[in-house]
Structures are given as structure tokens and as C-alpha cells.
Amino acid sequence: MxxxxxxxxxxxxxxxxQEPIPAGTLDQILEAANLAPSAGNLQAFEIYVVTKAALRQQLADAAGGQGFLSGAAAILIFAAHPERSAVRYGRRGSRLYAVQDATIACAYATLAATAAGLGATWVGAFQEQAVRDVLDLPEEMVPVALLPMGFPAEEAVVRPRRQLSDLVHTIG
Ligand SMILES: Cc1cc2nc3c(=O)[nH]c(=O)nc-3n(C[C@H](O)[C@H](O)[C@H](O)COP(=O)(O)O)c2cc1C
Known part of the structure; x- marks a missing residue:
């Protein structure tokens, strides 16, 4: 595409x-995420892949009961790894770059999933500690986005956007 x-x-x-994602497709999505830019190329994030039904349900619970997560074929969890960035960039790395690194990688994965014919939704409303508990993550990891995905079973809804003239400000 x-x-x-x-x-x-x-x-x-x-x-x-209710159809699994072929392993090759999942690999392509993860490879795309791995090609995202990152501050200093430090790739200060980790990706966790969840397919087991019980864990998907627990993640749905951690996301305030957003039940559709449990119906996904897979959920990718993007977590900032602040210490990886702090090594070179100190506080700016741990507070900002690591989150940006994880976020960009998730954006790449989202588009790759689309190109592969899958549907996905960026989920940001969740309890960080609950997600850490489900995945058994160390305290320093900061989950920033959950990305449930699978073959679509609904028509896409096209949601409106602001006009470019409203959000783009040409300064000079
Ligand atoms: C940072 C962020 C957090 C979001 N959190 C949620 C969420 O918790 N649950 C959900 O169903 N959608 C969530 N979304 C998806 C948005 O609702 C969606 O992207 C937006 O309404 C635009 O629709 P579209 O993605 O179909 O273009 C989130 C999106 C972003 C970027």
C-alpha cells in the first residue's frame, strides 16, 4: 500500500x-517499529507482545474495563525505558526522549498494522501500575501505549480532523 x-x-x-495474526505479519510490524527514529538512536523503549486470552483480559481491566482489548488477536505494549536514554541525555532523556521513542515506535507499528490489513487502536487510558503488574515489569519501565490489533470485524469510522488552517501556523 x-x-x-x-x-x-x-x-x-x-x-x-477471532483469527490469529500470522507470525510473519507480526514480525513485519515489529520490524517497522524497530525502524522508528529515537533520540541518539538509543531506542529507549521496550515492546511487549501479549496474545494469551487471560493476559488480554487483565490488560482490558487495567485499561479501565475497555473490553475490546480482550478481543484482540494481540496486544503490543510500548514502554519507555528511561534509564537507556538518561545514560546520555540525563533528565531530558529520562523524562522526555524515552517517552517520545516509545511513542514514535508505536506510531510506526500502527501504520504497519494498517498496511498489513489489520486494525488497531491506540490505547492510552490505563493504570500504569496495573499494566506493570500484568506484565511483571520493573518499576522503572513506563508503559505509554497499548496497541490491541487483529483482523477488523467492524467498518472503520472516519473521524473529523481540524482544518490545517486552524492548526498550522506559518511563522515566516
Ligand atoms: C494518546 C492516545 C490515547 C488514546 N486512548 C484511547 C483509549 O484509551 N481508548 C480508545 O478506545 N481509544 C483511544 N485512543 C484512540 C482515539 O480515540 C482515536 O485515535 C481518535 O478518536 C481519532 O480516531 P481515529 O484513530 O479513528 O482516527 C487514543 C489515541 C491516542 C493518540
């Missing part, structure tokens, strides 16, 4: 067919 076509056809999908 052409890049701009991929960007246009990405919409949050919250219902999934």
Missing part, C-alpha cells in the same frame, strides 16, 4: 475477528 494511502486508511478499529 502506498504510504499516504496507508495513513489515510488508518482508523481506530475496536472489534477483531
Amino acid at each position: 502506498d504510504f499516504f494511502e496507508t495513513v489515510k486508511s488508518r482508523h481506530s478499529i475496536r472489534a477483531y475477528r
